[in-house]
Amino acid sequence: MKKVMSVLxxxxxxxxxxxxxxxxxxxxxxxxxxxxxxxxxxxxxxxxWHFTNYAKAAMQVIHPMLNTxxxxxxxxxxxxxxxxxxxxxxxxxxxxGSTFLYMAIMALLMIPGFVLLIPQFIHITxxxxxxxxxxxxxxxxxxxxxxxxxLLRTSMEGLSKSLFEAADMEGAGDLTILMKIVVPLxxxxxxxxxxxxxxxxxxxxxWPLVSTTGENTQQIAVALTGLVRSAVEGNGxxxxxxxxxxxxxxxxxxxxxxxFVAGLTQGxxxx
Numbered sequence: 001m002k003k004v005m006s007v008l009x010x011x012x013x014x015x016x017x018x019x020x021x022x023x024x025x026x027x028x029x030x031x032x033x034x035x036x037x038x039x040x041x042x043x044x045x046x047x048x049w050h051f052t053n054y055a056k057a058a059m060q061v062i063h064p065m066l067n068t069x070x071x072x073x074x075x076x077x078x079x080x081x082x083x084x085x086x087x088x089x090x091x092x093x094x095x096x097g098s099t100f101l102y103m104a105i106m107a108l109l110m111i112p113g114f115v116l117l118i119p120q121f122i123h124i125t126x127x128x129x130x131x132x133x134x135x136x137x138x139x140x141x142x143x144x145x146x147x148x149x150x151l152l153r154t155s156m157e158g159l160s161k162s163l164f165e166a167a168d169m170e171g172a173g174d175l176t177i178l179m180k181i182v183v184p185l186x187x188x189x190x191x192x193x194x195x196x197x198x199x200x201x202x203x204x205x206x207w208p209l210v211s212t213t214g215e216n217t218q219q220i221a222v223a224l225t226g227l228v229r230s231a232v233e234g235n236g237x238x239x240x241x242x243x244x245x246x247x248x249x250x251x252x253x254x255x256x257x258x259x260f261v262a263g264l265t266q267g268x269x270x271x
Contacts, residue, residue: 031243035234050236057227057241063215064223065245071136071219072201078141079197080190083148088178090149091156092164102153108146114206116143121210135211136219140201148193155189156182198252220245 030038031053032046041047090102120139129135159182167177183190208219224245229237 027239027242031236031239033236034232035236036232038235050233053233053236053240054244056229056233057237057244060227061220061223061241061244064218064220065248067133067217068202068220069248071133071140072198074133074137075141075144075201076194076197078137079144079148080193082141082145083152083193084178084183084186084190086145086149087152087156088174088182090153092174092177105146105149108143109150113143117206117210120207124211131212131214131217133217136208136217139211140204140207144197144200147196151189151193152186155186159185195253199249202249 026042029045030042032049032051034050034053037047086105090098116139124130124135124139127135129138163181163185164177167181172180203221204219205221205225208217208222212218212222224238224241227238227241229235
């Protein structure tokens with residue numbers, strides 16, 4: 001019976017893997033085709049490989065990708081700094097209203113993003129941050145900081161109190177404890193926060209669409225919806241643009257996948 005269940009489990013996992021990989025295969029193979037071939041034979045390999053799809057897509061997505069890299073980098077840095085400092089403060093210090101303040105921050109996780117869209121737009125407009133990198137960076141960073149604080153606080157609470165007591169006895173200050181003890185031991189969770197924040201910032205479509213105009217600050221998610229292609233090329237150029245735009249995310253996740261999984265476990269299980 002156990003062998004039968006094991007075989008069925010493997011078959012089910014194989015089927016799920018197949019369902020996961022098929023869309024990627026279709027995207028990659030059709031990115032080398034022109035419109036007519038995509039319609040006639042979407043599931044087969046290209047009969048003629050049109051690398052010009054990538055050349056045409058690259059000309060249109062390289063600049064938005066660079067803009068998005070800048071925004072994503074600064075969003076990640078802000079979220080890591082703010083989330084780490086907030087989590088450390090909630091773990092190490094007990095002050096009047098600390099529990100209420102933490103719960104108020106956590107309440108931000110329950111508010112849908114589109115509810116804050118209009119207030120955020122009004123604020124960046126009044127602060128002359130419309131169509132600027134600052135307007136693209138600070139609102140998403142503020143939204144992601146709550147999640148970072150939650151994950152990092154849960155992770156830091158699992159650290160042994162004897163480490164903090166020993167550091168206090170040695171006369172180490174809070175900044176020293178944070179940088180030399182807490183941050184190194186929290187690397188898996190920090191990696192998780194980095195990947196989650198990076199994915200969110202890179203794939204953000206609605207906020208860049210609302211808060212920017214023109215090409216100077218255009219983000220990749222918005223640029224992909226307006227790729228110029230001929231009727232002959234069809235969606236091949238668009239698919240090529242999707243593949244090109246996903247390369248940085250694939251590299252990021254490939255380099256930090258182990259830390260990402262470990263951080264999810266560490267942030268979800270206390271003790």
